[in-house]
Amino acid sequence: MKILVSISKTPDTTAKIAFTDNNTKFATDGVQWIINPYDEWYALVRAIELKEKDPSVSVHLINVGGADAEPILRKALALGGDEAIRVNTEGNDSYYIASQIAFVAKEGTYDLVLTGKETIDFNGSSIGGMLAEMLDLPFVSLATSLEISGITATVKREIEGGEESIHADLPLVVSCQKGMAEARIPNMRGIMSARTKPLKVVEPVAAENLTSIKSFELPPAKAGVKLVSADDAGELVRLLHEEAKSF
Amino acid sequence: MSVLIYIDHADGQVKKVSHEALSYGAALAKAIGTTAEGLVLGKTSGDLAVLGIYGITKVHQVTHANLDQVDAQVFAALIADAAIAVNASVVIFSNNINGKAIAPRVSVRLKAGLVSGAVSLPDLTNGFVVRKSVFSGKAFARVEINTPIKVIAVNPNAYPVHTLEGQAEVVALDLQPRDSRIKVTATNKISGKVPLSEADLVVSAGRGLKGPENWGMVEELAELLGAATACSRPVADAHWRPHHEHVGQTGLAIAPNLYIAIGISGAIQHLAGVNRSKVIVVINKDPEAPFFKAADYGIVGDAFEVVPKIITAVRKLKGIA
Numbered sequence: 169m170k171i172l173v174s175i176s177k178t179p180d181t182t183a184k185i186a187f188t189d190n191n192t193k194f195a196t197d198g199v200q201w202i203i204n205p206y207d208e209w210y211a212l213v214r215a216i217e218l219k220e221k222d223p224s225v226s227v228h229l230i231n232v233g234g235a236d237a238e239p240i241l242r243k244a245l246a247l248g249g250d251e252a253i254r255v256n257t258e259g260n261d262s263y264y265i266a267s268q269i270a271f272v273a274k275e276g277t278y279d280l281v282l283t284g285k286e287t288i289d290f291n292g293s294s295i296g297g298m299l300a301e302m303l304d305l306p307f308v309s310l311a312t313s314l315e316i317s318g319i320t321a322t323v324k325r326e327i328e329g330g331e332e333s334i335h336a337d338l339p340l341v342v343s344c345q346k347g348m349a350e351a352r353i354p355n356m357r358g359i360m361s362a363r364t365k366p367l368k369v370v371e372p373v374a375a376e377n378l379t380s381i382k383s384f385e386l387p388p389a390k391a392g393v394k395l396v397s398a399d400d401a402g403e404l405v406r407l408l409h410e411e412a413k414s415f
Numbered sequence: 416m417s418v419l420i421y422i423d424h425a426d427g428q429v430k431k432v433s434h435e436a437l438s439y440g441a442a443l444a445k446a447i448g449t450t451a452e453g454l455v456l457g458k459t460s461g462d463l464a465v466l467g468i469y470g471i472t473k474v475h476q477v478t479h480a481n482l483d484q485v486d487a488q489v490f491a492a493l494i495a496d497a498a499i500a501v502n503a504s505v506v507i508f509s510n511n512i513n514g515k516a517i518a519p520r521v522s523v524r525l526k527a528g529l530v531s532g533a534v535s536l537p538d539l540t541n542g543f544v545v546r547k548s549v550f551s552g553k554a555f556a557r558v559e560i561n562t563p564i565k566v567i568a569v570n571p572n573a574y575p576v577h578t579l580e581g582q583a584e585v586v587a588l589d590l591q592p593r594d595s596r597i598k599v600t601a602t603n604k605i606s607g608k609v610p611l612s613e614a615d616l617v618v619s620a621g622r623g624l625k626g627p628e629n630w631g632m633v634e635e636l637a638e639l640l641g642a643a644t645a646c647s648r649p650v651a652d653a654h655w656r657p658h659h660e661h662v663g664q665t666g667l668a669i670a671p672n673l674y675i676a677i678g679i680s681g682a683i684q685h686l687a688g689v690n691r692s693k694v695i696v697v698i699n700k701d702p703e704a705p706f707f708k709a710a711d712y713g714i715v716g717d718a719f720e721v722v723p724k725i726i727t728a729v730r731k732l733k734g735i736a
Binding site for chain 1: 529
């Protein structure tokens with residue numbers, strides 16, 4: 169079985185969010201880059217767990233990005249990926265990115281494509297669904313567990329106010345979230361072997377950008393907290409009821 | 416030309432987030448000088464004509480037994496066909512669980528640019544520019560859609576519901592769904608409680624509560640307010656509370672009208688999941704807790720003393736002895 173895991177490069181969760189060039193670009197100065205946590209902790213680690221259970225499974229990684237994404241791809245290889253593919257282009261239109269991944273996925277005839285539930289920078293949660301449509305495959309979103317038996321996947325996924333269990337035949341696209349697997353740290357053997365694992369660079373295919381980012385803005389600063397004395401909790405309830413009209 | 420709004424429903428009832436999406440779609444239709452029409456897939460209970468109060472003229476409905484379960488692939492194909500049938504120039508979704516799964520597929524089928532997580536109506540002064548939430552609520556991006564047909568998924572609780580007098584015409588739409596390639600084998604709903612993702616009011620607690628045995632007062636306050644309960648990541652990781660209650664960067668991101676955080680320090684990863692809340696109340700004994708910077712109201716004090724007092728005050732307000 170061949171699994172393709174999409175790996176996005178995102179700013180660290182504690183990175184300062186600021187913009188430059190007249191608020192048209194994210195300010196990257198001093199920013200630490202990481203694998204998008206949903207891609208790493210859930211999609212990638214689950215793929216590696218499936219490979220540990222069944223050594224015939226191979227785990228390929230795909231990133232659409234510049235050469236500066238290679239350190240995070242090496243980390244993903246150190247965690248246990250077999251091979252990485254970097255599509256040498258940048259973009260922030262999800263249709264354009266999904267088109268690149270779909271082309272690689274089609275060429276590689278993968279049985280399973282895993283993505284994180286969203287990236288923590290653009291919060292689009294759209295690559296998985298777009299990819300599935302481009303590949304004409306079913307898509308199970310927000311999966312919290314995934315088991316493979318033969319050609320059948322058993323997936324649990326979040327629904328509003330609960331969860332549902334799904335059976336689907338491979339090939340399949342699944343977006344992963346908390347519950348799917350536990351975060352890991354690469355070990356020394358993984359780090360050493362990652363240096364020699366293949367990291368292929370391929371050129372992008374022609375695809376359109378259907379959207380473009382015009383500018384960014386930061387939310388207005390909060391007015392500041394209104395503190396109520398601990399002895400007067402009734403005043404808090406009054407404020408919430410009469411001033412904030414929360415209930 | 417028209418604006419088509421996908422109407423999500425569960426247990427026969429139209430979801431609250433769809434009322435928001437309908438209001439958004441109706442306001443957009445007015446701005447571009449066309450009509451807003453709704454689309455329902457599957458059977459619902461109650462009269463859909465009443466959805467006219469949100470400003471839509473028609474509700475198209477496809478009723479078919481195969482639509483009882485939501486398969487994004489099947490639904491997206493029908494919605495794209497419906498969009499073409501009604502000559503829609505914009506298709507609106509709620510950016511909820513179903514919307515997130517379906518809207519990207521519709522975007523591909525119609526080759527229509529998608530903005531998900533929209534927080535306000537498009538700016539039409541120079542192109543078609545939609546403001547969306549990015550960096551987990553820490554910033555906004557203004558995104559231009561460059562295609563003739565546009566798809567927008569509106570964030571829950573970002574656009575207010577507007578109502579007026581009116582009835583919508585309910586029209587059966589004769590479209591045949593394709594066969595689903597996934598099979599739902601079991602559904603487990605946590606019954607009797609407000610689902611966290613849909614809740615208007617949320618009472619949340621963290622490590623400051625010291626142990627799972629102390630959650631009684633959190634649940635009591637939530638029940639009094641009709642609120643959902645939530646927790647911070649360390650609490651879910653320690654199995655004090657179930658994982659589905661975890662809100663934050665890696666848990667659920669929520670946007671209720673009121674978020675009450677008890678004994679949660681407010682790490683940046685937690686804030687990322689709750690900073691879209693309209694009003695944030697923080698109760699923490701540490702006056703230096705970073706959460707106070709993001710709060711609207713706060714009490715510096717011991718949760719075990721403060722929360723029972725709040726419960727008493729809410730009871731009094733609601734006239735419950």
